[in-house]
Amino acid sequence: MFGPGSQFHRFFNDPRWALAVIRATVLEAAHPQIGAALADNSSFVTHPWRRLRNTLVSLQRMFGADEHTRKREAARLNRLHTRLSGTDARNRPYDAMDPEVRAWVVATLFESSVTMYRLSGQPLDQDAMEQLYAEFQAFLAALGDQAGHLPPTLPEFWQYFDRMVAEELQNTEALRIILFKLFEHLPAPPLFAGLPTVWATGRALAGPVIGTITVASLPEAFRRRAGLPEVPGAQTLMQSAYMAARLARALPDNWLQTENVIGLLHLSPDGDGPYAETLGALRGRMKRAGALLRLITPVPAQQDGTAGTAGTGGTGNRRSAHEFFTEVLDQTGDGFLDWPDLAAMARELCSRLDLDEPEETRLYDAFAAWWRELQAALDSDGDGRVSAEEYAAAAPSMAGPALIRVAEVLFDVTDADGDQSIDAEEYRLLFRRGFGRSVLDAGGRYSRSAFVRDFLSFMSGRQRSTPYDPLLSDA
Incomplete structure (x- = not known):
């Protein structure tokens, strides 16, 4: 169920997985308890890249071949979830250790993984889908949850998923933040720190597109019930994005490895790792491009949320x-x-x-x-x-x-x-x-x-x- 021979391991380094994870996160946030926990406790708005890195590392540990590492990570996740409980704005309780809530998190990952194949014109066959579902059931069991919180068979799962979409999911605050705030106001990762013009220009183009693609990929019944906008051409754009991600698999393997993505999220402009010299040269070129962009289309630094952050490498630099x-x-x-x-x-x-x-x-x-x-x-x-x-x-x-x-x-x-x-x-x-x-x-x-x-x-x-x-x- 785990390790290099698993179905999960096959697509973990697939470029389409990025779109699937975003989609799964939105479906999780639409659950009232998960949405409330995210709104009250999560740093995903201000520190999304940190959150992404930690999520990728956790999934690697849970689906890796080493059982000891998996048990340690499961214990860590359980301790983390035990600390996430409270009440939402309507005084409704939420608890991250609720087994039904945890089952829904796993369900969204499985369903979004199946959907990423379907939307990119390469649907999984029945055997592969059964195997993948068994792996996600094993993932839930590795966390210590008893059988039964996910339906035992795949046909029953689809009935369960449709019922959750039709009856349980809501247009929560966390969902609205992800779709309509996070993508359009995404802070720069460490790699782009100090380059507000370059980052803000790219984000202004990509943010609305990512939001539109994500909304278009959600179940139609939920989109209607939640009142999410129907953008003309969104379905075509969404399918094109999934097809393009599928074609990106032809890129060199070392460009697609999740470990390299995690390493990229680690990179800092003042770091001293093995790629520091290359990163410095790349940043120099981006700064020159940013200067040109400022001449053509000035972008105020405060739009990027990074005003006052330039030069944080200096130990004598005070802030208000x-x-x-x-x-x-x-x-x-x-x-x-x-x-x-x-x-x-x-x-x-x-x-x-x-x-x-x-x-x-x-x-x-x-x-x-x-x-x-x-x-x-x-x-x-x-x-x-x-x-x-x-x-x-x-x-x-x-x-x-x-x-x-x-x-x-x-x-x-x-x-x-x-x-x-x-x-x-x-x-x-x-x-x-x-x-x-x-x-x-x-x-x-x-x-x-x-x-x-x-x-x-x-x-x-x-x-x-x-x-x-x-x-x-x-x-």
């Missing part, structure tokens, strides 16, 4: 309290600081370090204590969250004992060998870049005291920092 609030603290992008924002920070750090219990819980607990301290110090109107104005008025309160504890716990979980210093391998795991000379002491080590000092300087002093800035603010 409002910029820090927007770029670092407000992880969910709702304009307020509350527990889901700090939980998103903890989630990203745990993911980078691939933590197990109890280290993961220690880090979450440290962030939870910091949130309680922030709420007590900054929430002046008592509404349970901190606005940008409340933060700016009392920003010095950020550097309290709980934040120091966050820094110390983060050092502990990064220092995997427990030698009270962070070596080059541990540093790269957290920051995804090599050592900078400025962080090392006379002995060539990154000590606990230096780490805590730098973390506090970044998180409380709003000091731009080459390694720390991408840690929590990259898209």
Whole structure:
């Protein structure tokens, strides 16, 4: 069911899979419980590339051949989902551990995988479809969910899927954000940081097209019930996009490997990886192209949401309290600081370090204590969250004992060998870049005291920092 011989492994590196994942995400967001969880807790609006990378890595682990890796990832996902529960704007409960909700997530991935083949003129035969469905059932079982939450047979699955589309799915806030905000306001990935004109110009062309293709690929019954727009020619555009993605499979294999896509999402303009020199040359050419574009069609930097972010590589470059609030603290992008924002920070750090219990819980607990301290110090109107104005008025309160504890716990979980210093391998795991000379002491080590000092300087002093800035603010 898993590994190189599986049906899933065949299409994981297929260019059409990108369209299928977007479609599946929209169908997930249309489920009331999933939509509410996304709206309240997810950083997919402000950090979509980070979310995409983490999703790809998780799927690789779950469908890989190594059983130990799959069990670790399943346990991590279950811990993550256990922390996602609450009530939506209508006071309806949601719980990411609800087995019916988890079954729907798997159902959308399977159905969208089948659909990507059909829309590209290459429908799966019955045997391949049966095998693929068995693999997704095994995926759900690997998470520990009991049989029965997905129908046992393929004919029963299609009845289940049609019923969910007709009766359960809704035009949720999360769905509207994905279709009508995310694509048209997509922040630049690290590769395009500092190139707002190039990115904004490309996004202005591609964003509406991606949204139109995605809407056109959704089940017709849901499109009608949700009142989604019918754009003339959308069906032709959508089928052309799937056909083009199918033809793209003729590209060299190393262009299509998911591992390479993940590596591309890692790339940073000030990184030092093996492709740093090539990336630098490419960015130089893009900057020249951007200068030409500005002469032809000026694009204000603020349209890209990157105003004030150029030059983040300089350690002496300060930013305003409002910029820090927007770029670092407000992880969910709702304009307020509350527990889901700090939980998103903890989630990203745990993911980078691939933590197990109890280290993961220690880090979450440290962030939870910091949130309680922030709420007590900054929430002046008592509404349970901190606005940008409340933060700016009392920003010095950020550097309290709980934040120091966050820094110390983060050092502990990064220092995997427990030698009270962070070596080059541990540093790269957290920051995804090599050592900078400025962080090392006379002995060539990154000590606990230096780490805590730098973390506090970044998180409380709003000091731009080459390694720390991408840690929590990259898209």
